[in-house]
Amino acid sequence: MLPRSNAALAARDLAVVWHPCTQMHDHETQPMLPIVEAQGVWLTDADGKRYVDAVSSWWTNVLGHRHPCIVAALKDQLDRLDHVMLAGFTHEPALELAEELVRVAPPGLARVFYADNGSSAIEVALKMSFHYWLNLGRAGKTRFIALTGSYHGETLGALSVTDVPLYSATYAPLLTKPILAPSPDAYEGAPGETPAGTAARRLGELRALLERHAHETCAVIVEPLVQCAAGMRMYDASYLAGLRRLCDEFDVHFIADEIAVGFGRTGTLFACEQARVTPDFLCLSKGLTGGTLALSAVLTTNAVYDAFYAEYRAGKAFLHSHSFTGNPLACRAALATLQVFRDEPVLANNRALAAHLAQRLAPLRDHPNVADVRQTGMIAAVELVRDRATREPFPAHERRGLACYRYALDEGVVLRPLGNVVYIMPPYAITTDEIDLVVDTAMAGIALAVR
Numbered sequence: 001m002l003p004r005s006n007a008a009l010a011a012r013d014l015a016v017v018w019h020p021c022t023q024m025h026d027h028e029t030q031p032m033l034p035i036v037e038a039q040g041v042w043l044t045d046a047d048g049k050r051y052v053d054a055v056s057s058w059w060t061n062v063l064g065h066r067h068p069c070i071v072a073a074l075k076d077q078l079d080r081l082d083h084v085m086l087a088g089f090t091h092e093p094a095l096e097l098a099e100e101l102v103r104v105a106p107p108g109l110a111r112v113f114y115a116d117n118g119s120s121a122i123e124v125a126l127k128m129s130f131h132y133w134l135n136l137g138r139a140g141k142t143r144f145i146a147l148t149g150s151y152h153g154e155t156l157g158a159l160s161v162t163d164v165p166l167y168s169a170t171y172a173p174l175l176t177k178p179i180l181a182p183s184p185d186a187y188e189g190a191p192g193e194t195p196a197g198t199a200a201r202r203l204g205e206l207r208a209l210l211e212r213h214a215h216e217t218c219a220v221i222v223e224p225l226v227q228c229a230a231g232m233r234m235y236d237a238s239y240l241a242g243l244r245r246l247c248d249e250f251d252v253h254f255i256a257d258e259i260a261v262g263f264g265r266t267g268t269l270f271a272c273e274q275a276r277v278t279p280d281f282l283c284l285s286k287g288l289t290g291g292t293l294a295l296s297a298v299l300t301t302n303a304v305y306d307a308f309y310a311e312y313r314a315g316k317a318f319l320h321s322h323s324f325t326g327n328p329l330a331c332r333a334a335l336a337t338l339q340v341f342r343d344e345p346v347l348a349n350n351r352a353l354a355a356h357l358a359q360r361l362a363p364l365r366d367h368p369n370v371a372d373v374r375q376t377g378m379i380a381a382v383e384l385v386r387d388r389a390t391r392e393p394f395p396a397h398e399r400r401g402l403a404c405y406r407y408a409l410d411e412g413v414v415l416r417p418l419g420n421v422v423y424i425m426p427p428y429a430i431t432t433d434e435i436d437l438v439v440d441t442a443m444a445g446i447a448l449a450v451r
């Protein structure tokens, strides 16, 4: 048998695997970490060392790794039906999950279109919105409004409505240009302005954009409450309520990308609930399957569905497809996830965990290199700066976050800072003791990183 140590697996890996979001050269000095087991919030490497997954494996894992309900549902499903295409065929997991999503989603969302990852869900929503207007005879609507700092994925369509230059700048010649509206990000608010004040001011700017561009705009796309990839930038829920009103007034769609913030992350099952709004499209992935398998869903209204419903020869059908659309195993994992939300007081427990996290992070507010400690539900972030008074950031090339990442790994905690933002976004199975370990490690890692 081949050896199964960290060193042996890393060497084999580096000979053949090209990793996502990675300059592979970094692995000349940064060890590749082979993970062989996961349970709850813990990951175990091939040498037997354990790590708290404080970033929920790229924000996918909501309930903890290998939640027994999800494991049991998957084993049962695997004994019956692995996969069948969803065109011309259906299966109970897909239809039951659609029923269940419609039941728990904001009122008015009545149709579920499946895809198999977050970026694909965004492609679906963008294409469906454009195609809706086309089917209504409004071919001039071809553009999208996105927020500054937005991130919606990395396929070309999703990247076109993404405003994080690290990911999008290189590919600019291949992308369509969005209309960028200033983000209601509270960190970028004017001095003395409340988050609600920033939201109101940004809505005024959005109105001005819509006055100019609504005739050519299909939809406004946003990440509700938290712009995660931009550095966990947070904003007031009143922006979403105002956005809904503006979209109605100007006849453009509202696309809510809850791929990262859905499934309890922000304190409610869906972030849109906090503004009591129903978007025209709700994009879900990541936590949808509890973080177990790749699946995504785009929920929309009957008004949208009806615009595509016609005799075949009318040419109005939405012919978008992915091979693994609505995979039965993934749908069963999603049904089990929603079952856990029904059976266990997940959101109430999270309130207590979030309060503990907030209390433990509070001392960082006084740190000379911390400009902001912010939190929405089970997402907490610390903004590191060179100068607290001017908020001058550390230059990106200094890679301060990386020092924190390396330190935390040594201590048995997975933190993966976004540039100068150290964040904690753990699976909800985390205990207060484990939160203490994560926060203590983050604090020591920050002390090291800002030296």
Ligand SMILES: Cc1ncc(COP(=O)(O)O)c(C=O)c1O
Binding pocket: 117, 118, 119, 120, 122, 151, 152, 153, 154, 223, 228, 229, 257, 258, 259, 260, 261, 285, 286
């Ligand atoms: C808000 C948001 N939208 C879309 C995506 C893309 O999802 P995926 O990585 O599954 O393509 C992400 C991924 O991080 C995300 O955070």
